[in-house]
Amino acid sequence: MKKRIVGFSFLISSILLVPCWIYANKSPHFVCVIVIDQFAYHHIKRLSPYFTDGFRTLLKEGVSFENAFHPHGVPTTATGHSTISTGALAKDHGIILNNWIEDGQNVVFSKDNSPESAVLTKKGSGKYGYSAKQLMVDNLSDQVVLGSRPYAKNYVYSISYKPRAAIGMGGKLGKCIWFDKNLKSFTSSKAYFKTMPSWLARFNKTHDIKKVGEVDWRLRFPITSTPYQFYNVADYEFTKQADHMAGEIIKIEGDQYDKIYQKTPESNGLLLSLAKTCLDFNFKKMNDEDKLLLWVSLSSLDRIGHIYGPYSLEVIDMIYHLDSQLEVFMHYVQDIVGAENVLFVLTADHGVAPIPEILQRKGFASAKRLNSTALTEEMNKIIEDEFGIKKIVQTFKANQFYLDNSIKKDLSKEKLNQIFALLKNHLLKQPAIKTCWTNQEMEKAKFPKNYFEQLYKNQFNSKRSGDLIFMPQPYCEIIKHQKGTTHRSPYDYDTHVPLIFYQEGVTTGKKNKKKVYMTQVASTL
Ligand SMILES: [Zn+2]
CATH class of the missing domain: 3.30.1360.150 (Gyrase A; domain 2)
Known part of the structure; x- marks a missing residue:
């Protein structure tokens, strides 16, 4: 037992965060960290009375840190994901923004044009690629992979639509998978795989978004019901896009159709399906001593949050859909690996500001x-x-x-x-x-x-x-945008995020009001 814990322990090593876990003699074989891009804590405050599924389970049965903050003043996707996975401050992990200027050159985090990091397809090979080379420190994924032993292998996968999110979490040694907007399918690079994994190729074939003609975005509740009764839900004057999406049938066409698709609840469903496929494939080959860390970053809330703002019907309804989608996902995972054998962590890379004009x-x-x-x-x-x-x-x-x-x-x-x-x-x-x-x-x-x-x-x-x-x-x-909103301040609405740990039979619905920082997550795991 001791050997297993040394190799890859999900018991809490930091007494700062979840001291009660020190006494729990359970080290789950599977840890799933779900990061919802732009899921500000203020959404939970406002919408939790209407959660009926996944979020409700997490809040009711997990340990929820109600005062968890990102420790930087300009919260961005790359900075947030890298902070969660490394446990380091941006000044040390180096991912100060999504992109920056270094020695006079524009640097986009995770872009790497060296042949060793080329994307896994002829179209991209040699021309462009992705890796974690700008990340200046190792992260949890790297340490988990390095902790593998001959009798106990540790697997790490990291999945997102955005390469900067997948790589910010997966680091150098985790296997990172993202959505390629040129190929319009999920891919990775030679920094992570020699060739396209067969299960990923199969998934792309059976889930070809090029064949999606339209998405029927049905509201989760009747439009006149209380879950939507907030000020500004119908205020489209200052949104980047004037047309409604929630409750509409959205045509997926034109050159930007993958972008349109990524603004719908269905796209979160597709990413969770990919996460399930990844788990199915890996769980089959794992033995009793092996462990799996799976990072899933859901980008779609951020895509619509920038356009419609946090008070919009689109954002609110996408969160209600996530509530239901996560319940289905968590049950699926628990059925496969055993409910007490999986630790879920739910958090976000940053929050979001209200639209100033509103x-x-x-x-x-x-x-x-x-x-x-x-x-x-x-x-x-x-x-x-x-x-x-x-x-x-x-x-x-x-x-x-x-x-x-x-x-x-x-x-x-x-x-x-x-x-x-x-x-x-x-x-x-x-x-x-x-x-x-x-x-x-x-x-x-x-x-x-x-x-x-x-x-x-x-x-x-x-x-x-x-x-x-x-x-x-x-x-x-x-x-530079005349409308919509963003997340670039040190204030509560941009830096305060949910942080919930949930493992059936271990966590018991506790709320913790102590102020914690997202740098503590990696050391806790
Ligand atoms: Zn954003």
Whole structure:
């Protein structure tokens, strides 16, 4: 028994999180971590009275941490998934955003064009690929695989529509699978498999989304019933897409049809089917001592959340569908591996902000949207007028500005400081911006532990972070989109996420109010 625990233990090693588990002599053979992209804690607060299935089971029978937070100020998908799997802060795991500028080059997390990481098809081979090469530390998946023994093998799979989510969780040694928008099917790369696994090829063949002509998005409850009685559910004035999707028959056609499909509840169902197929295939070959860690990241809520905002009928109904889909999925898993032999973890990579204009309309005058493209142009004009230097601000990425390296390298330190002073002055004049730092200032900065500013420091990596980094005021968004919403602040709505552990016969419906951080999840597992 002891040997098994040393090899791959799901007993709690961190007394910070679930101390009661220390006394439970059960180490499940299967752990399934479900990450719902953009599933903010505020959704649970609002919608839990109407949960009837999977979420209800998790909340009723699991250990729910009601104050779990991501420890960074600009929450993004890649940063969130990498933080959950590594237990490290973004400053150390290096995935500070979904993409960033490094040595003057745009780096997209998980993209890797080396032949060893080419995607598993002729179409992609050699031209583009994916791996975890930008991840600067190992993660739980790597450690679980390394913990394999001759008599007890550990398997790790990581599945998502988004490669950055799958790879953020699966790391270097887990087997990562994602949806390829060129191929319009699930795939992986040579960084993970020599050739396409037969079970995955079979799944793609039997679940060909190119053949899906339309999706009938039926509401889970009657439209006039209380689960939908909220303000703003029918407010489409400030959504990125004016047409309704929930309750409609959606035609899946045109070049972007995979994108349309991924905005429907059915797409979550398809990903869960892939997770079941992965489990079926692997469970068959496992012996009694073997263990399996399966990461499943459901991307579709994020796809529609950005468009319609958190209060929309689309988002609310997709969550109700997830409630039912997860119940079916969890039962399926429990039937296969034995109910007491599986630990489910449910969490999210980040939250989401309300659409600022909707708040404004309600009387929150301070809620604002500031156009990042216009702001960048203003900043460049100020520097051009003062010093005759054109387009010094090259790129804006999630609350940071990167200056053009080719211009920067020829400037004296004094001149550069003058430029930073002017740019900062302009940023601080914006009512939507609370504070800002240069890269150097952030490097030297020290903040009290519980300050929001510390969350920026946690995410700061001098090589990868921008030349200027700013923190927005609450409910303010600095983005290029004129409508819709995003998740780029250190505030509760963006960083507070659900964190629930559920294992039948072990967890017993406890709620824990202690503040915990998502860096604690990996060490707990
Ligand atoms: Zn997002």
